[in-house]
Amino acid sequence: MNATIADTIYEDLSQQIITGGLGAGEKLRQDHIARAFETSHVPVREALLRLEAHGLAHSEPRRGMRVTALDPAEVREVIEMRVALEPLALQHSVQNMSPAVLKLADDARIACDEAQTMPQWEARNRAFHRAILTPCGLPRLLHAIDDLHIASARHLFAHWRPKWMQRVDTDHAAIVQALKRKDAAVATAILTRHIRRAS
Known part of the structure; x- marks a missing residue:
């Protein structure tokens, strides 16, 4: 309890x-x-x-x-670590992308696009990233990525909340399409660009 x-x-x-x-x-x-x-x-x-x-x-x-205080220097470190670790997890996920896992990822993508507020979007964005990365089956790697997402989210709220607006995330859609084709190279390239763009 x-x-x-x-x-x-x-x-x-x-x-x-x-x-x-x-x-x-x-x-x-x-x-x-x-x-x-x-x-x-x-x-x-x-x-x-x-x-x-x-x-x-x-x-x-x-x-x-x-x-803890927000450290602006931490942003660069968090982005670089995400760029290193998330594509690594995605490479391992591609081989385990069953139709059920792909549907979960696509549902998470749609839910993220339909978010009405920034807190809702941030939670759903994390859910999308978890959906595409969890099939890698590497718990320590996923734990490290979860921590990076928490740090990343804090900086996003501090700097982007006044400017946030609802939008369709074309990167998410392109990643799902690449995963459906089991095209690891394209999926990881889009994910890398996506993380850098978020910074």
């Missing part, structure tokens, strides 16, 4: 940090969070440790846990 509560707390707090609802330097008070979720401190501590592991919070001696 505690694991489920910890998951809920982590998801709620991470989304608030990513979207800017909780600002850099803001204190994450265990007692306040425990009251808000009507739970004990145990799942709260677990959720806070997960936030720290994902780079969204950091512990300060005698000051408790606080939201």
